Amino acid sequence: MKYGLVMEGGAMRGLFTAGVTDVLMENGIEFDSAVGVSAGACFGCNYKSRQRGRAIRYNLRFCRDSRYCSVRSLLLTGNMFGAEFCYHTIPDKLDLFDYDAFTDNPMDFFLVATDVETGKPVYFRMKKADRNELEWMRASASMPFVSRIVRINGRKLLDGGISDSIPLGFMECQGCKKNVVILTQPRNYVKKPGKINSAMKLLYRKYPDFVNACKSRHKMYNEELEYIRSAEAAGRAFVIAPPEKLPIGHVEHDPDKLLEIYRRGRKTALLQLDALLNFMNRQPHSSES
Numbered sequence: 001m002k003y004g005l006v007m008e009g010g011a012m013r014g015l016f017t018a019g020v021t022d023v024l025m026e027n028g029i030e031f032d033s034a035v036g037v038s039a040g041a042c043f044g045c046n047y048k049s050r051q052r053g054r055a056i057r058y059n060l061r062f063c064r065d066s067r068y069c070s071v072r073s074l075l076l077t078g079n080m081f082g083a084e085f086c087y088h089t090i091p092d093k094l095d096l097f098d099y100d101a102f103t104d105n106p107m108d109f110f111l112v113a114t115d116v117e118t119g120k121p122v123y124f125r126m127k128k129a130d131r132n133e134l135e136w137m138r139a140s141a142s143m144p145f146v147s148r149i150v151r152i153n154g155r156k157l158l159d160g161g162i163s164d165s166i167p168l169g170f171m172e173c174q175g176c177k178k179n180v181v182i183l184t185q186p187r188n189y190v191k192k193p194g195k196i197n198s199a200m201k202l203l204y205r206k207y208p209d210f211v212n213a214c215k216s217r218h219k220m221y222n223e224e225l226e227y228i229r230s231a232e233a234a235g236r237a238f239v240i241a242p243p244e245k246l247p248i249g250h251v252e253h254d255p256d257k258l259l260e261i262y263r264r265g266r267k268t269a270l271l272q273l274d275a276l277l278n279f280m281n282r283q284p285h286s287s288e289s
Contacts, residue, residue: 001177001178001281002032002033002174002175002176002177002178003031003032003033003176003177003178003179003180003280004031004032004033004034004035004171004172004174004176004178004179004180005021005031005033005034005035005044005047005171005179005180005182006034006035006166006167006168006171006179006180006181006182007021007034007035007036007037007040007041007043007044007182008037008040008161008165008166008181008182008183008184008185009036009037009038009039009040009041009140009141009159009160009161009165009184010038010039010040010161010184010185010250011038011039011143011249011250011251012039012059012248012249012250012251012252012258012261013039013184013185013246013248013261014038014039014040014042014043014055014184015043015055015056015059015248015258015261015262015265016182016184016242016246016261016262016264016265016268017039017040017043017044017182017184017265018043018046018055018056018262018265019056019261019262019263019264019265019266019267019268019269020182020240020265020266020268020269021043021044021046021047021182022052022053022055022056022265022266023265023266023269023270023273024047024180024269024276025047025050025052026052027273027277028282029276029277029280029282030107031047031107031176031180032107032108032176033107033108033109033110033171033174033175033176034047034048034107034108034109034110035109035110035111035112035123035167035170035171036109036110036111036112036140037111037112037140037160037161037164037165037166037167038140038141038143038159038160038161039141039184040182040184041111041112041137041140041141041160042055042137042140042141043055044109045097045102045109045126045129045137046097047107047109048101048102048105048107048109048126049097049098049099049101049102049105049129050098050101050105051097051098051101054095054097056258056259056262057095058090058094058095059255059258060255060258060259061094061095062090062094063252063253063254063255063258064253064255065085067082067085067089068081068082068085068086068090069081069082069086069251069253070082073085074146077148078147078148079142079146079147079148080143080146080147080251081141081146081147083138083148086138087134087135087137087138088131088134091134097129099128099129099130102126102128102129103127103128103129108125108174109125109126110123110124110125110126110167110170110174111123111124111126111136111137111140111160112124112140112160112161112163112164112167112170113136113139113140113150113157113158113159113160114157114158114159114160114161114162114163114164114210114213115155115156115157115163116149116156116157116158116204116207116210117155117156117207117209117210118209118210119162119163119207119209119210119211119212119213120163120209120213121160121163121164121167121170122155122157122160123167123170124136132152135150135152136152136157138150139152139157139158139160140157140159140160141159141160142157142158142159143158143159143250144158144159144162144200144203144204144214145199145200145203147159156207158210161217162210162213162214162217163213163220164220164224165217165220165221165224166181166183166221166224166225166228168181168224168227168228168231168237169224169227172231172236177236178235178236178237178238178279178280179231179236179237179238180237180238180239180240180276180279180280181228181232181237181238181239181240182240182241183228183239183240183241183242184241184242184246185241185242185245185246186241186242186243186244186245187239187241189225189245190222190225191217191218191221191222192218193215193218194214194215194217194218196211196214196215200214238272238275238276238279238280240268240269240272240276241268242264242265242268243268246261246264247260247261248261
C-alpha cells in the first residue's frame with residue numbers, strides 16, 4: 001500500500017499546513033509520495049528534508065522584512081515575494097535548508113505549476129532542490145499580477161493553484177492508494193467565480209488559455225472538492241481542514257497572526273491524530289504536542 005500526502009496552497013494560509021505537517025513529523029508519520037501546490041510546496045518541502053518547525057520559524061523572522069514580501073519588492077523586482085531572498089538567500093544563508101536530507105529521503109516530492117501558454121498544470125518531481133529545481137518551486141507559488149512569469153526550460157509558468165489546486169487525482173495516478181489531503185479552506189467552502197477584469201486581460205493578452213484557466217478556476221476547484229469528498233467516503237482519502245475560515249489573507253506582516261494560523265494547524269492535526277494513524281494502519285509514535 002502506497003500512501004500519499006496532498007498539500008493545498010493558499011499563500012499565508014499555508015502556515016496551517018505547516019502546523020499539520022510538523023505534528024505528523026513529530027509522530028513519525030511518513031509517506032511514499034507528496035505533492036504541494038504553491039505555499040503547499042514552499043512549506044511542504046520541509047517534510048522531505050525533515051525540518052520540523054522551519055517554515056514557521058523563518059516566516060516569523062522575516063514577515064516584516066521588505067525583501068521577503070512587500071510592495072517595495074514588487075515595484076523593484078516585479079515579484080511581491082522576493083525571488084532571490086525567498087528562494088536562495090534564506091535557504092542558503094539565513095535559515096539553512098537541509099539539501100542533503102531532502103535528497104536522501106526516499107519520499108517522492110512533486111509540485112504543480114501552471115503553463116501560461118496552455119493553461120494546463122505541469123507536474124515536476126523535485127529530487128535535490130538545487131537552484132534550478134527551486135525555480136520550479138517559485139513558479140508554483142508565483143501568483144498572477146504580483147509575480148513575473150517564471151521561465152524554465154522553454155516553459156512559461158505561474159501559480160499551480162490556477163490549474164490544479166488540490167491534486168489528489170495526480171497522487172492516485174502515482175500509485176498512492178491512500179492519501180492524506182491537507183486543505184487550507186474549511187470543508188464546506190465553495191469557491192466563487194473570480195473577477196477577470198480588463199487589467200488581467202491586458203497583462204496576459206498573449207495567453208488566452210491562461211486567462212480562460214483563471215476564469216474557470218472556481219469550477220475546477222469545486223469539482224476537486226467533490227472528488228475529495230467521494231474519495232474520503234470510499235476510504236481512499238483522509239482530509240485535514242480548518243474547522244472555520246482562517247483569519248488571514250494572502251499577505252500578512254503580523255507575526256502573531258502567522259503564529260495563530262500555525263497553531264490552528266497543529267491543534268487540528270492533534271485532534272485527528274488517532275483517526276489518521278488508524279487510516280494509515282500505524283501505531284502512535286509519540287505524544288509530543
